[in-house]
Amino acid sequence: MTQSSLEAIVVEPTSKAASCVIWLHGLGDSGAGFAPVVPVLGLPSDHSIRFIFPHAPEQAVTIxxxxxxRSWYDIKSMDLHDRADITGVQASELQIKRLIEQQISAGIPANKIVLAGFSQGGVMSLFTxxxxxxxxxxxxxxxxYLPGGEHLPEQLAQANKATPILQNHGEQDEVVPLFAGKMAYDALNHAGYNSVWKTYPMAHSVIPTQLSEIGQWLNKVLN
Known part of the structure; x- marks a missing residue:
């Protein structure tokens, strides 16, 4: 995997951007998969949030x-403790960190940046x-889920110990079992992180009610 900058779809607000959401897609998708959600979030019309939807690199996927x-890392097996290729996870982490740092250099401070993701992208948002x-x-x-199953990543940064974390999961998820998401929440909660867990009556997807509540959460943490 190259270490060049990730290509991305960028959705600018009508006013000058004062905050940013970097939203990472799932396996086999692209930034185009989630770019259409911005109008569905129900944000104020005068919001100042820049949305960035990067495209994962293309690579072979074992399973x-x-x-x-397009994949943020290779998925080696369905075993939750050996699912994520940690070398690939770390390589994508470097690229995602570079995206965050580009926004900081452009004048948006870290405490005005939300790192979001769905499925594989959610694994990367937690890990990074x-x-x-x-x-x-x-x-x-x-x-x-967490790439380490019930174990938090190594080399955790104290800087995000109190950062608001939103974890959502579908009760009928056939791709990432509900227990995998709950296991991640339990690990975070046990370690004292500021995480909120909510399930929805859906499969491996997002639904309008959830997106509306995500919009409310974004409005809260970015203001």
Whole structure:
């Protein structure tokens, strides 16, 4: 995997951007998969949030027969404790950190940046956010798990110990089992992190009610 900057879809607010949401997609998707959610979030019309939807690099994915697709890391097996290729996770973390640092350099402070993700992207938002050495506005982890199962990542950064974390999961998720998301929440909660857990009557997806509540959460943590 190259260490070049990630390509991304950027949705600018009508006013000058004062905050930013970096939203990471799931396996086989692209930034285009979540870019259309911005109007559905119900944000105030004069909000000043820049949304960035990066595209994961293309690589072979073991559980899909080595098929090449957009992926933040290789998925080696369905075993939760050996699912995520940690080398790939760390390589994507570097690229995501670079995206955050680009926004900081552009004048948006870390505490006005939310790192969000769905499925594989949610794994990356948790892993990267928990290890990032500046305090973020929030971390959003949708329908995902920790790469270490019930274990938090190594080299955690104290900077995000009190950062608001939003964890959502579908009660009928057939891709990432509900217990995997709950296991991640329990690990965070046990370690004293500021995480909120909520389930929805859905499969491995997002639904309008959830997106509206995500919009309310973003409005709260970014203001």
């Amino acid at each position: 899909n027969g080595g098929y090449i697709m 956010g928990l290890r990032f050495e500046q305090s973020l506005a929030g971390i959003m982890a949708l329908s995902c």
